[in-house]
Amino acid sequence: MTDAIRCEAPAEGRRVILFGAFDRHNFGDLLLARCAAAGGSAGCVFAGLVARDLSEFGGFRTVPLAAAIERYGNDEADFVHVGGEVLTTTAWEASVMLQRAEDVPRILAVHDYSDTARDEWAAACLGTARRIPYVVAKDDLPRAWRTHFRGVGGVAFDALQAADRHEVLRALAGATTLAVRDRSTFEALRRAGLDADLAPDPAIKTPALLGDLIRQRARQGEVASLQGRMQSWMAVQLAAEWGDDATLEGVAQLLRAEAEARGSGIVLFRAGLAPWHDDLETLGRLADRLAARVPVALFESAHVLDICALLAGASTYVGTSLHGWIVAHAFGVPARSLVHGPSDKAACYLDTWCSVPRQWRTTGESVPLFPRTVSG
Incomplete structure (x- = not known):
């Protein structure tokens, strides 16, 4: 765990916790984590939905969010959602993409027959009831933590179920900073009553x-x-x-x-x-x-x-x-x-x-x- 949670002094007096889908192998997500870490986040924590070590692919060792909260819950921290299409990645999609490829056919055969079956399996797999698991609201984190969304995407936001959209909007509304990477997401959030900054992808x-x-x-x-x-x-x-x-x-x-x-x-x-x-x-x-x-x-x-x-x-x-x-x-x-x-x-x-x-x-x-x- 010491490789995943770095113990240097927090930047500018605040702990930096980078959270994203860099707990699985995807070029964009791993690259975004590297760019965020290279951009001045010395001593950052790399948190995901599960513990993984992707260092052999140029990624990082990640710890589950719960572990980061347990260790740094009393610190002042900036909790940064590190880009990617995280606003519309459902728990079912996230949990399947975290599995071994050879196990996926069996998982689909057993659980992919109803929304309820998928949701129950995903919640058990991820250890969270969040429907959009790579999005975390400030109210669900320690009081001294601020939330940020950096270059995130969600072009399918309008197609989400109402409960999913509500969960995302609650998290975004409490963020200290919010930047999206494309005009489609920007307009969807504006129609929902949220103002966001529009900025290119950090990569x-x-x-x-x-x-x-x-x-x-x-x-x-x-x-x-x-x-x-x-x-x-x-x-x-x-x-x-x-x-x-x-x-x-x-x-x-x-x-x-x-x-x-x-x-x-x-x-x-x-x-x-x-x-x-x-x-x-x-x-x-x-x-x-x-x-x-x-x-x-x-x-x-x-x-x-x-x-x-x-x-x-x-x-x-x-x-x-x-x-x-x-x-x-x-x-x-x-x-x-x-x-x-x-x-x-x-x-x-x-x-x-x-x-x-x-x-x-x-x-x-x-x-x-x-x-x-x-x-x-």
Whole structure:
């Protein structure tokens, strides 16, 4: 626990407790934790829903929120919700994504038959009755703690059940600071009677905060090996939900045309190992559709800094990961986001911060892609 809860003096006399979904492997969440820690939060506590050690992937050891409260409940503290799409992640979704991938089919078979069954299992799994568990109200924390929301998202807020929306609004209303990262979330909260600040995702500061570490990682391991094998590469990522044959064929057509136009190879990587994120099987099937026309490599590392180095050194990025786009764009790499439609979180983010014409394309039978190209 001493590695997870750091014991240095709190910043400016207050303990800093970073809370978020960095208790599971997702590139964006791990990166946001690193950016928050690098941004002056010396001596911070990394808290999540469960105890995890993701240091091998460039993350941190997290402690359950209850443990942080028990240890630091008498301290003055700033409790910071560290970004991501936390305003709409339900307890059911959070609990499934915290499981081992091989256990998920059994969990779905046993519990995914009714809202009540899902809610009861999630509450038992997480040890909390919060319906949106990565959102915590000030009233549910020690009296001397202040709550903050930094660059959070919630593009599906209006689609939440009424009880879920009420829980989120209660937490947001008591926050000392509240900043959301996209206009869709901003407008949804305003309609609900809350004023929030609108600010870009904190990961846009990745080059400034983590640039030296990223350049160091680029000189070793897989990225260094790629530099010896390919003159240039497109960094490509695809969520597992895009893994049906029709969609993969459409994406392969898009990538082949882009790679041939640029004279680049293609490097396929995973932006998340947690359930309902990415998997090698999907990328392998995509590679099979590409290999006959362009050089293709599967990037094995899931270390957050290796992924950043891969993106920073790419000729372009194409993928479904919002933070893949944000990091590539931050390093001046042309980036294209693949989304199902204009209500996806990546589309909402780009609509907020980038003036890019919409280019609808259809692949396969009826699978809409929503590619946007923004040069850094």
